[in-house]
Amino acid sequence: MFFSVGFSQKSTEIKLKANKTDFQVSTLKSTGFTVKSTISELTLNPVAFKEGNFMTLENQSLIKIYDEGMPNIPVISKLIEIPQGAKVELVVKSYDEEIIKLSDYG
Numbered sequence: 697m698f699f700s701v702g703f704s705q706k707s708t709e710i711k712l713k714a715n716k717t718d719f720q721v722s723t724l725k726s727t728g729f730t731v732k733s734t735i736s737e738l739t740l741n742p743v744a745f746k747e748g749n750f751m752t753l754e755n756q757s758l759i760k761i762y763d764e765g766m767p768n769i770p771v772i773s774k775l776i777e778i779p780q781g782a783k784v785e786l787v788v789k790s791y792d793e794e795i796i797k798l799s800d801y802g
Contacts, residue, residue: 709737709739717735719772738755758772759771
């Protein structure tokens with residue numbers, strides 16, 4: 697059985713503080729590396745399910761993880777080669793946060 701609900705809203709672009717979407721490795725040493733990532737905009741797309749109308753959050757540089765039962769929030773995903781037996785430590789030195797009220801966009 698095919699189920700469809702009419703939901704006629706168009707995509708909405710949300711401009712963020714960053715001037716451009718970018719992912720740069722700025723320092724690369726045998727002991728570690730530094731990454732800077734920025735996102736300049738997000739796209740809200742309407743989707744309709746039998747449970748109701750929802751919005752997806754997208755950006756062409758992000759991917760979805762498709763983890764069943766979890767929110768479908770896009771993430772940055774990059775493959776990093778690590779030598780076998782190496783000790784791995786992730787340190788977030790700084791980040792900027794921008795809170796977006798989705799209700800401001802429809």
